[in-house]
Amino acid sequence: MKKEKLKKISDLTWEIPQNTKDCMNVPGRIYLSDELVNIVEEDTYEQISNMACLPGVQKYSLAMPEAHLGYGFPIGGVAAIDINDGVISPGGVGFDINCGVRVLKTNLTVDEVKDKSKNLIDKLFQKVPSGVGSESKLNLNKKQLNEVIEKGAQWAVKEGYGEEEDYEHCEEKGKFDAADSSKVSKKAKNRGIPQLGTLGSGNHFLEVQYVDEIIDQEAAQAFGLKEDQVTVMVHTGSRGFGHQVCTDYVNKLEKATKNYGIKIPDKQLACAPTDSSEAKNYFAAMACGANYAWANRQVITHWVREAFKNFFNQKTELKLIYDVAHNVAKKETHKVNGKNKDLLVHRKGATRAFGPEHPEIPDKYSSVGQPVMIPGNMGAPSFVLKGTKFAMENTFGSTCHGAGRKMSRTQAKKEYWGGTVQDKLSKKGIYVRATHGSIIAEEAPGAYKDPTKVVDVAHDVGISKKVARLQPMGVAKG
Amino acid sequence: MKKPYEFLEHTADSKFKAYGETIEEAFENSAKATFDTMIDISTVKQKSKKKIELETENIEELLYKWISELIYLFSAKNIVFSNFNVDITKDKLKYKLMGEAIGEKIDLSKHVFNTEVKAITYHNLEIKKNEKYQIITLLDT
Numbered sequence: 001m002k003k004e005k006l007k008k009i010s011d012l013t014w015e016i017p018q019n020t021k022d023c024m025n026v027p028g029r030i031y032l033s034d035e036l037v038n039i040v041e042e043d044t045y046e047q048i049s050n051m052a053c054l055p056g057v058q059k060y061s062l063a064m065p066e067a068h069l070g071y072g073f074p075i076g077g078v079a080a081i082d083i084n085d086g087v088i089s090p091g092g093v094g095f096d097i098n099c100g101v102r103v104l105k106t107n108l109t110v111d112e113v114k115d116k117s118k119n120l121i122d123k124l125f126q127k128v129p130s131g132v133g134s135e136s137k138l139n140l141n142k143k144q145l146n147e148v149i150e151k152g153a154q155w156a157v158k159e160g161y162g163e164e165e166d167y168e169h170c171e172e173k174g175k176f177d178a179a180d181s182s183k184v185s186k187k188a189k190n191r192g193i194p195q196l197g198t199l200g201s202g203n204h205f206l207e208v209q210y211v212d213e214i215i216d217q218e219a220a221q222a223f224g225l226k227e228d229q230v231t232v233m234v235h236t237g238s239r240g241f242g243h244q245v246c247t248d249y250v251n252k253l254e255k256a257t258k259n260y261g262i263k264i265p266d267k268q269l270a271c272a273p274t275d276s277s278e279a280k281n282y283f284a285a286m287a288c289g290a291n292y293a294w295a296n297r298q299v300i301t302h303w304v305r306e307a308f309k310n311f312f313n314q315k316t317e318l319k320l321i322y323d324v325a326h327n328v329a330k331k332e333t334h335k336v337n338g339k340n341k342d343l344l345v346h347r348k349g350a351t352r353a354f355g356p357e358h359p360e361i362p363d364k365y366s367s368v369g370q371p372v373m374i375p376g377n378m379g380a381p382s383f384v385l386k387g388t389k390f391a392m393e394n395t396f397g398s399t400c401h402g403a404g405r406k407m408s409r410t411q412a413k414k415e416y417w418g419g420t421v422q423d424k425l426s427k428k429g430i431y432v433r434a435t436h437g438s439i440i441a442e443e444a445p446g447a448y449k450d451p452t453k454v455v456d457v458a459h460d461v462g463i464s465k466k467v468a469r470l471q472p473m474g475v476a477k478g
Numbered sequence: 479m480k481k482p483y484e485f486l487e488h489t490a491d492s493k494f495k496a497y498g499e500t501i502e503e504a505f506e507n508s509a510k511a512t513f514d515t516m517i518d519i520s521t522v523k524q525k526s527k528k529k530i531e532l533e534t535e536n537i538e539e540l541l542y543k544w545i546s547e548l549i550y551l552f553s554a555k556n557i558v559f560s561n562f563n564v565d566i567t568k569d570k571l572k573y574k575l576m577g578e579a580i581g582e583k584i585d586l587s588k589h590v591f592n593t594e595v596k597a598i599t600y601h602n603l604e605i606k607k608n609e610k611y612q613i614i615t616l617l618d619t
Contacts (some may be wrong), residue, residue: 069489071616132516132591133556133584190554202593240553243596243618247546249537253573254600267538267600397571405489409593416505429553436590457529457594478594 001046001136005188005437006030012065012461016049023053023265029060030067031395035426036465039406039449040067046075050265055273056086058336058343062285062395064350066404070094072268075349075404079275080396083342087262088279089271090245090253090286092328092346095246097289099204101401102170102297102323102372103384103470104304105223106316108230110210114473118431120311121474124206124257127307128200128300130478131435139297140193146181147260148196149241152291153323156298162305162320166298170263170323170360171352172330174294176287179374183284183327185248192241192292197299201435201478203402203443204236206304207375209470219368219386219467223321231470232318234297234380235375236329242289249282274344283329289330292330297323315427321384322362322371324351345396353399353464359389372464374455375402378477379425379433379445382470390462399464403451410446413438421445434477443477480581483511484568492595492617493602497610501537504611506562508547509579512545512598513552513559515617518592522560525582537605540566541613545598548579552595556584595603 007015009029014037016028028048032040044067053063057079064076072091073079079092080198109164111119129135140148148155153167167174182226199206211229214220214263214406225231256272256279257264264271272278308316329346336343354361354370370387380403391397407415421444425432434440459466482503483496494511497505513519530547535542544564549559559581567574596618604614 071491071599071618075490092602095599110536115498131586132594133558133589135556187550187554189577191550194554194556200594201591240596243553244550245525247549247597250600251542251546267603270600408487408489408494410485411487436592438590438592 001049003042003045012457016045021049023263024049026052028052030063031065031457031463032067033457036457041069042129042471044069044074048077050269051077051079053265054081054083054087054089054269054271055262058082060335062400064398064400065454066400066402068404070348071268073348076400077348077399078346078350078395080334080345083274085345086227086274087271088274088282088329088344089269089346090246090249091268091270093286093329093349094348095243096237096327097242097286098293098449099327100293100297100323100325102233102301103321103373103376104232104318105225105234105321105417106119106230106318108312108316109228110230113208113230113466114429117474120208121431121433121476123307123311124304125433125476127303128199128206129170129197129253130476131206132201134198136194136196137197138197140196142189145189148295149158149181149184149288149291150179151175151249153294153298156278161302166301166320169320170294170317171325174298178284178289179291181288183246183281188241188244188248191244195239196243196296198239198278199236199300199478200239201211201439202421204478206476207233208474209233209472211468212471213469215466215468221320221385222365222368223371223467224319225384225468233373233375233469234304235298235459236300238289239296240294241292245289248286249285253278253282253394271331278321286329300398322373323371324352347398349401350398351401352397353391355387355392367391372399374400374451376451377403377445377448378443378472378475379428379430380451383466384468384470385464386466391464395463399458400454403449403454405447406449407447409442412444413441414439416444416446430472431474432477437478458466482507486617491618494548494615496613501564501611502564505541505566508545508613508615509548509562510543512548512595512617515595515619517558517589519560521589522558523582524561524580528557530579533546535570535572537573538603541605542598542600544575544577549595549597549600551579555582557571558584558589561610570613572601595619
């Protein structure tokens with residue numbers, strides 16, 4: 001699809017008309033600034049219009065302000081599909097099921113940490129296995145893995161990795177009830193056992209940060225954030241377990257797509273009617289993937305706490321503000337044409353951003369809205385935002401999940417040298433530790449869009465509102 | 479002989495084009511491209527061998543399953559591969575692949591990994607034959 005087909009609806013809102021493609025059931029809608037429109041790869045718009053071809057999709061196929069090229073769905077893609085007359089698509093969730101982010105707030109201030117961030121990051125790096133080929137320290141057996149994937153973060157807390165409040169501050173309380181371990185292949189389980197409690201590679205990280213600006217006092221107070229406070233961000237997902245669940249089911253649903261006579265413009269959008277056995281089995285397996293990811297982030301959280309306590313003292317506190325999922329399909333009720341409708345909301349590289357008073361968010365945040373965490377990059381700030389009523393009305397309660405790349409990994413390695421990037425960041429007071437220099441080059445700040453520009457669009461449109469800005473002090477990468 | 483495979487520009491993931499005089503060679507080169515995304519495969523010794531047998535209804539699915547199986551062995555069994563032999567036959571209903579992947583156990587003291595390949599996708603997957611075979615596919619990284 002050519003960029004020229006985009007129709008500007010208002011300052012930051014663009015539409016792909018429904019007649020752009022014959023198969024589109026609804027128009028596409030994208031939130032971008034004029035500057036970002038030109039950074040987004042043209043094929044991304046094609047992918048947004050492809051999402052609109054899924055049976056049962058409601059109102060718009062949506063792309064959040066970080067929209068960029070993916071496969072099947074674009075990154076930043078949201079499609080809400082009629083649960084009674086639609087489909088589920090594993091490609092609309094992605095391989096890293098429930099890849100997500102959580103932020104822990106500490107009782108430390110920037111001054112107490114800044115001169116020590118290098119040693120602290122080294123400790124975290126030693127404590128949490130990361131990088132390709134790193135192995136779990138947990139030695140789970142098959143029975144225990146089944147418990148992990150059916151109980152998620154609640155399993156981890158029961159096993160002593162954290163406290164009850166932790167899962168209370170996760171979407172779904174860290175446990176998808178729909179999970180059924182019998183719907184997961186042996187292969188996925190074989191990949192899951194050796195990887196629980198590992199960070200992974202690529203864009204996954206542990207970051208020590210501090211609050212350098214409070215934008216919304218009231219919400220910051222509700223979230224327990226204040227200026228100069230040190231926070232820790234954890235970004236990881238369901239590891240090889242989730243990748244295998246998706247691999248298995250994309251293939252199964254590719255066959256189902258043909259069997260049910262569903263026409264889709266991209267094979268990676270393979271899907272099945274929501275009431276079919278294929279769809280139900282996928283949903284139960286995807287829920288296992290989501291639980292694995294919550295358990296993974298929870299176990300890692302526990303080790304981060306141990307590392308901090310050993311490094312500072314036993315009184316050091318790290319409380320979980322909230323944990324958000326990026327790649328998931330969820331049963332939710334939203335207003336469509338003035339009426340409540342049960343939907344299967346697919347978010348692929350997008351964050352749920354429920355507004356105030358929504359029953360799904362913890363009571364203590366109810367008056368302000370759900371906390372939303374948007375990671376920046378190694379050299380640029382992350383943001384805490386809050387969900388809004390506007391998001392409920394316009395994006396099925398969704399916002400962006402990050403800044404998104406603007407340069408491929410190959411290109412980044414040509415442009416940057418890991419050691420140089422590391423030195424530059426170190427001069428800014430940011431210590432980066434990774435398994436290899438090439439990882440730092442791949443993840444160089446210049447390979448990403450400016451997170452502030454992306455978050456500003458989300459804020460200005462109103463699909464989430466800025467609460468606090470978090471500056472990086474040190475990062476451990478896989 | 480043109481190079482066995484080349485990487486195409488893709489912002490977030492890894493897209494490649496693999497060539498072969500035969501379909502088998504194109505499958506072997508696709509496997510090499512997959513591992514080359516993660517590691518310099520010249521650093522991987524050929525010490526152990528895994529046999530792989532697959533059966534599917536169409537050739538695209540055969541490729542999907544072939545690459546998926548290799549990623550599975552890599553991820554679950556911690557083996558990294560650098561050489562591949564494939565034999566593909568077709569009867570009326572099915573495509574059959576008899577293959578072997580040769581490599582060694584991951585040794586983090588000498589293997590330097592880039593980002594991890596999570597999976598192969600069906601997105602833009604294309605297998606065609608002009609003068610020779612050509613496979614285009616996208617890996618999620």
